[in-house]
Amino acid sequence: MNLFRHRHFSVLGLPALVLLITAAGCSSADDSPASAVPSPDATVAGLCRKLDEVLPAKVDGVRREDPSPASALTAGWGDPAIILRCGVAQPPKMVDPDVANGHDTDAVPGGVEGVDWLMEKQDGGAFRFTTANRKAYVEVTVPAGHDSSGVLIDLASAIRKTIPERKTL
16 A cells, blocks of 8 residues: 555654654564565565575674574574575666766676675665676675675575576577
8 A cells, every 4th residue: 555645644643653663673582683574476485495595504704693584585694684685676776877887886786706796885884785687686785894795705606506597688
């Protein structure tokens, strides 16, 4: 339901909604980090489940500690957590001509160990990487303090094995 289409939408209810979403996203019985679970189609979800089965126990030297809610579409390592989400939507920056031409310094395409990535700078020194040219988009958020290249190297083999390349013309 699109709330912005209804004329009776209450602006006063918006702060309460934001507070509720924030509290729900931050609270957890086991103190694991929260991560939104993607909602891909059945084909992509199947690829993501295969990826989950072969993800490494350690990434950048830290052990796997999955975020909540538990899902085969998300994984995490360490604290602050490196978060992987499989089956996300294609990032708008991936089709932005300024990125492709190197004119956008906040988003950079590149490849690591046979996997192409779009790198986007985030607040606080974090980076978000999203696979490119694959049949499913895999997003990896790397917080400041982690070696981004080490993270991508550690994940590359699992992604290559389970998420086939998308044929381009």
